[in-house]
Amino acid sequence: MKIAVLPGDGIGPEIIAQAMRVLEVLRSEGLNMEFEEAPLGGAGYDAYGAPYPEFTQKICRAADAVLLGAVGGPQYDTLDRPLRPERGLLGIRKDLGLFANLRPAVLFPELANASTLKPEVVAGLDIMIVRELTGDIYFGQPRGMRVNDKGEREALNTMIYTESEVRRIAHVAFGIAMKRQKKLCSVDKANVLETTEFWKEIVIDVAKEYPQVQLTHMYVDNAAMQLIRNPKQFDVIVTGNIFGDILSDEASMLTGSIGMLASASLNETKKGLYEPAHGSAPDIAGKNLANPLATILSAAMMLRYTFNNEAAAARIEGAVKKVLAAGYRTGDIFEAGMKKVSCSEMGDQVVASM
Ligand code: NAD
Numbered sequence: 001m002k003i004a005v006l007p008g009d010g011i012g013p014e015i016i017a018q019a020m021r022v023l024e025v026l027r028s029e030g031l032n033m034e035f036e037e038a039p040l041g042g043a044g045y046d047a048y049g050a051p052y053p054e055f056t057q058k059i060c061r062a063a064d065a066v067l068l069g070a071v072g073g074p075q076y077d078t079l080d081r082p083l084r085p086e087r088g089l090l091g092i093r094k095d096l097g098l099f100a101n102l103r104p105a106v107l108f109p110e111l112a113n114a115s116t117l118k119p120e121v122v123a124g125l126d127i128m129i130v131r132e133l134t135g136d137i138y139f140g141q142p143r144g145m146r147v148n149d150k151g152e153r154e155a156l157n158t159m160i161y162t163e164s165e166v167r168r169i170a171h172v173a174f175g176i177a178m179k180r181q182k183k184l185c186s187v188d189k190a191n192v193l194e195t196t197e198f199w200k201e202i203v204i205d206v207a208k209e210y211p212q213v214q215l216t217h218m219y220v221d222n223a224a225m226q227l228i229r230n231p232k233q234f235d236v237i238v239t240g241n242i243f244g245d246i247l248s249d250e251a252s253m254l255t256g257s258i259g260m261l262a263s264a265s266l267n268e269t270k271k272g273l274y275e276p277a278h279g280s281a282p283d284i285a286g287k288n289l290a291n292p293l294a295t296i297l298s299a300a301m302m303l304r305y306t307f308n309n310e311a312a313a314a315r316i317e318g319a320v321k322k323v324l325a326a327g328y329r330t331g332d333i334f335e336a337g338m339k340k341v342s343c344s345e346m347g348d349q350v351v352a353s354m
Contacts, residue, residue: 001033001307004063006040006056009076009085010280011290011343012069018292018347019067019299022319025354026303026312036063040092041071041085041280051088052095060092065306066273067299070280085280093133098265098273099165100172101131101244102305105231105251105261106297110324114256114333117228122254127234128180129251130173131244133265135165136195138241159195161240166199170206172266173238177213179310183235185216187223187243199240220247227251252277259291259332262298264305272306274298284331288342291330293320296350319353326353 005020007013020035027033038056039047048055051071060066071085081087092098105127112119140158148154170186177184186203188196200217207215218226220243226233227247231254239247252261261277276294284290296316304313328349329338341349 001031001065002063003033003035003302004056004059004066005035005037006060006066006068007037007043008040008069008071008280009042009073010070010282010285012041012043012071012280014285014288014343015276015290015292015295016067016069018343018350019295021347021351022296022316022354023299025351026315031309031312040068041088042073042076043071044088045076045079045083045085049083051083051085052091056092057095060096064271065302066092066096066271067295067302068273068275069295070276070278072280073282073285092273093265096271096273097134097267099132099134099268100169100266101133101248102176102264102266102301103129103131103244103248103252103261103277104263104297104301105129105248105254107255107257108260108321108324110321111255111257111260111333113335115254116256117231117254122231125231125254127231127251128176128236129244129248130169130176130236130238131248132161132165132169132240133244134241135161136241138245159193159242161195161199163198163202166202167206168268169238170203171209173236174206174210174213176305177236178210179304181235182213183216184213185218185223185234185237187218187220187237187239187247189220189243190217191219196240203238223247224250227254257291257333259294259330260297261294262301264298264301266305270306272302274302274306288344289331290343291332292343292346293330293350296320296347315354316350319350322353323349 007016107125112123137159140160190197300313300316
């Protein structure tokens, strides 16, 4: 298994170091993994003058999976747009054809007080949102601002999906549901938008290939309400780019702890980019304060979704659960009565619990 490791900027190197220690445990026991490190984002700019330098492109293209820390920092905010760290992220997503974004919203029961919702509503929450990432109104043509023939300014975007785009994301979502509770909710606005009526029709067709999965449909406005009212009703949610953008952020906030949330973006061959959902946290960078668990859980997702190694993934997740149950907390998830640890001490605990 060839893994490109991109620590990136800010807290990126600190959290990646802890995830690497956890993967090293598995490697020392015989799991065949090869790691190659490369710079992305501001680190790419510093080393090679580009946020996604050719050096990094070569390594990422040759790898089976990419493990990323985070990119960005105030020192890069004044660069020309094409040189900014965030462009490195867009560049790698496009280059690797990552069309399926997997955003789990998991709330370990031990952290139920971190949420703004009542603990009984969110404790044990485990939702996977599958968002289509390369189509929809964000990319549809025509788009732009113009003056119409009555002389008034107007702006437009085009919501569009091709059948193949919907089919491939539906297959990813059904495949994930098969590995979980076998419940899939497709979110649309089929009562108003033809694009999503079409989406729904194709999802229903793909469902014939997955008879064990229970498929339901929900309008996006209702889904936004249900995520707050009764989020535990969901197992896997699949939706288009714009609805997924909004719902996945909403779902991630149900947990109240951004330092815990992993994510993955996959292409057609299950090659994936795995990264924490948070950014580079410049305010705490270099202080050994960051929570490395989102990155460690991203490494677990990598083992599950690209390498099909459920046992190894579950082992990492089990180790994280044990560490939380034993009361270890980084500052972002700390509560009175718990044991406060640094980033590297959290890594020590997960490694020990492995
Ligand atoms: P952020 O996620 O970096 O930080 C938001 C807040 O959460 C900060 O107070 C930070 O200290 C805290 N935080 C984040 N991750 C944490 C962790 N693992 N442990 C403890 N606390 C954590 O978002 P931001 O401040 O809006 O952005 C900072 C930089 O990150 C910007 O340059 C932005 O462009 C970039 N960014 C990168 C990504 C990415 O790499 N995928 C995503 C979002 C933002």
